[in-house]
Amino acid sequence: MLYRENGQFKASYRADQQIFPIRQDRIALVALLLIAFVLVPLSAPEYLFRAILIPFLILSLAALGLNILVGYCGQISLGTGAFMAVGAYAAYNFQVRIEGMPLIASLLLGGACSTVVGVLFGIPSLRIKGLYLAVATLAAQFFVDWAALRLKFVTNNSDSGSVSVAGLQVFGMPLDTPAEKYLFCLVFVAVFALLAKNLVRSAIGREWMAMRDMDVAAAVIGIRPIYAKLTAFAVSAFIVGVAGALWGFIHLGAWEPAAFNIDRSFQLLFMVIIGGLGSIMGAFLGAGFIVLLPILLDQIPQWFGIPLSTATASHLTSMIFGALIVFFLIVEPHGLARLWSTAKEKLRLWPFPH
Amino acid sequence: MGFFLETLIGGLMAGMLYSLIALGFVLIYKASGVFNFAQGAMVLFAALAMARFAEWIPQWTGVQSPLLANLAAFVLAMLVMIVVAWSIEKLALSRLVNQEGVTLLMATLGITYFLDGLGQTLFGNDIYKIDVGMPKDPVIVAESLFQGGILVSKEDLYAALIAAALVILLALFFQKTATGRALRAVADDHQAAQSIGIPLSTIWIIVWSVAGFVALVAGIIWGSKLGVQFSLSLVALKALPVVILGGLTSVPGAIIGGLIIGVGEKLSEIYIGPMLGGGIEIWFAYVLALAFLLFRPQGLFGEKIIDRV
Numbered sequence: 001m002l003y004r005e006n007g008q009f010k011a012s013y014r015a016d017q018q019i020f021p022i023r024q025d026r027i028a029l030v031a032l033l034l035i036a037f038v039l040v041p042l043s044a045p046e047y048l049f050r051a052i053l054i055p056f057l058i059l060s061l062a063a064l065g066l067n068i069l070v071g072y073c074g075q076i077s078l079g080t081g082a083f084m085a086v087g088a089y090a091a092y093n094f095q096v097r098i099e100g101m102p103l104i105a106s107l108l109l110g111g112a113c114s115t116v117v118g119v120l121f122g123i124p125s126l127r128i129k130g131l132y133l134a135v136a137t138l139a140a141q142f143f144v145d146w147a148a149l150r151l152k153f154v155t156n157n158s159d160s161g162s163v164s165v166a167g168l169q170v171f172g173m174p175l176d177t178p179a180e181k182y183l184f185c186l187v188f189v190a191v192f193a194l195l196a197k198n199l200v201r202s203a204i205g206r207e208w209m210a211m212r213d214m215d216v217a218a219a220v221i222g223i224r225p226i227y228a229k230l231t232a233f234a235v236s237a238f239i240v241g242v243a244g245a246l247w248g249f250i251h252l253g254a255w256e257p258a259a260f261n262i263d264r265s266f267q268l269l270f271m272v273i274i275g276g277l278g279s280i281m282g283a284f285l286g287a288g289f290i291v292l293l294p295i296l297l298d299q300i301p302q303w304f305g306i307p308l309s310t311a312t313a314s315h316l317t318s319m320i321f322g323a324l325i326v327f328f329l330i331v332e333p334h335g336l337a338r339l340w341s342t343a344k345e346k347l348r349l350w351p352f353p354h
Numbered sequence: 355m356g357f358f359l360e361t362l363i364g365g366l367m368a369g370m371l372y373s374l375i376a377l378g379f380v381l382i383y384k385a386s387g388v389f390n391f392a393q394g395a396m397v398l399f400a401a402l403a404m405a406r407f408a409e410w411i412p413q414w415t416g417v418q419s420p421l422l423a424n425l426a427a428f429v430l431a432m433l434v435m436i437v438v439a440w441s442i443e444k445l446a447l448s449r450l451v452n453q454e455g456v457t458l459l460m461a462t463l464g465i466t467y468f469l470d471g472l473g474q475t476l477f478g479n480d481i482y483k484i485d486v487g488m489p490k491d492p493v494i495v496a497e498s499l500f501q502g503g504i505l506v507s508k509e510d511l512y513a514a515l516i517a518a519a520l521v522i523l524l525a526l527f528f529q530k531t532a533t534g535r536a537l538r539a540v541a542d543d544h545q546a547a548q549s550i551g552i553p554l555s556t557i558w559i560i561v562w563s564v565a566g567f568v569a570l571v572a573g574i575i576w577g578s579k580l581g582v583q584f585s586l587s588l589v590a591l592k593a594l595p596v597v598i599l600g601g602l603t604s605v606p607g608a609i610i611g612g613l614i615i616g617v618g619e620k621l622s623e624i625y626i627g628p629m630l631g632g633g634i635e636i637w638f639a640y641v642l643a644l645a646f647l648l649f650r651p652q653g654l655f656g657e658k659i660i661d662r663v
Contacts, residue, residue, distance in 0.1 A: 139640035322467030
């Protein structure tokens with residue numbers, strides 16, 4: 001009864017084209033942002049930031065980037081971890097090798113390097129399609145894994161192969177406490193989510209979707225496949241690269257190539273699929289699901305006081321995780337975002353059935 | 355020259371082993387359009403079952419002969435794989451009919467996690483041995499032609515021969531038996547096959563069981579080579595470039611692709627690797643496959659992809 005657009009008339013084109021056409025959605029979003037920016041930093045315990053909120057934000061950002069490529073442009077990529085790694089290592093090199101480099105600049109430059117690599121590995125997509133492309137993107141994954149492990153200049157000649165950053169500052173303010181780091185990530189996520197949402201509503205976003213739905217038909221009506229596919233790869237790789245740099249700099253602090261291995265790529269793809277392909281909202285829902293699920297699964301035996309060896313527990317977690325993934329795909333192949341929009345649809349008519 | 359030939363032969367034999375795993379992918383993709391990422395997990399699962407049953411059977415029954423124990427373990431492991439195939443079909447895939455390729459791919463990734471967890475919960479997570487009497491010592495051939503001769507690993511040679519035999523067996527099964535004919539019919543056109551009375555779900559269980567059989571053989575060969583442990587499931591990642599290089603829908607493609615990747619990998623590791631700092635095997639295979647795909651996007655022997663509007 002509360003959630004409906006009756007009586008909300010649009011008097012201008014501007015009003016007609018806004019992102020959230022329904023007033024209640026706008027109020028909810030403002031409330032959510034207020035909670036995220038004000039309430040959470042003031043009240044949440046440190047564990048929550050470290051273990052859940054910061055990983056959730058950064059992985060949502062990465063999932064957002066991947067969703068542009070997979071969900072909007074229809075190019076399956078199994079090499080997301082590689083683009084994250086490129087972003088992280090490039091940002092690291094900018095940060096370490098250039099004296100007085102601002103943090104935000106190195107993060108964005110990391111994203112830019114990731115863009116270049118993304119476009120490079122996106123070129124085959126003009127010839128290779130579907131599952132063949134998915135497997136071909138693994139080339140990026142393994143190549144970058146190898147480069148981070150073997151090429152010395154990537155890790156700034158560190159002996160152990162692991163790199164670390166310390167003493168991060170933004171505009172002269174140190175980034176030390178989890179709450180500060182959380183806010184820093186949140187700003188990035190909010191800005192990129194807004195940009196991405198507008199991008200997918202614009203001409204280029206519609207070109208991507210046309211490419212996804214049927215590339216030959218799209219080409220016939222005058223959409224350039226080269227341009228559409230490569231921009232999708234570029235935008236996606238940029239966002240994923242920034243997310244990778246954040247993951248390394250803010251979440252991990254010190255990392256090894258294994259932080260961005262193929263499991264990370266799969267994890268992100270899970271987020272996108274479970275959250276919902278072709279939905280900005282879906283990236284957040286999927287990331288929340290995949291971040292929380294293993295943590296919850298780890299906790300459950302403790303709640304019931306069942307003693308389990310760590311090995312058994314991790315195998316059981318892996319089993320339940322796999323089973324839940326399959327279950328979700330069966331129940332709702334279009335992802336959590338679809339459930340969300342169905343719920344909203346129902347809410348508009350509530351309490352009447354139709 | 356002798357060294358080059360040695361590398362070449364080593365590569366060919368390694369390639370045969372990759373084809374063995376690639377074969378599992380191709381069988382399932384052909385018949386059901388599912389890109390089965392779980393093939394690696396199935397290899398691990400089968401190998402674990404085989405290794406543990408071979409260990410347990412003498413304890414349970416008191417049979418001392420290793421041959422009998424191995425045979426019984428093989429049969430039991432095969433039964434387990436059929437149960438796995440049946441469950442995958444009944445519980446997961448039959449409910450995902452008509453979904454997009456990427457959704458099915460993700461479902462098999464979920465199955466991968468499940469099988470990895472289940473296998474290690476049931477059978478333990480140490481490193482186990484499979485001993486089916488594969489000879490370990492290398493032989494030296496063609497000593498008269500080259501100085502020092504060519505070193506050939508007997509184990510790899512046997513493995514390659516077994517792989518070749520398996521391929522011939524599968525080819526006969528597909529070409530000569532009624533079930534094989536039904537499988538090919540389903541692969542060609544699901545609806546047409548269904549309309550003449552071929553039961554799809556039975557066919558899919560059979561295909562997954564055959565893939566389970568291939569996984570078992572691959573698991574035994576790889577397991578006796580490397581030991582049965584979690585990393586065994588990663589050999590699937592080495593077989594992926596083979597699959598796309600040869601074409602997802604082609605059994606001969608899996609073989610030829612395996613040979614090309616095997617040889618390319620070994621030669622590149624020897625001749626290009628040192629220039630780049632070594633360890634290039636893993637990505638070189640993918641880049642090689644990518645290079646081939648740029649000229650033939652459907653793989654060497656895959657069915658031509660025709661775009662229709």
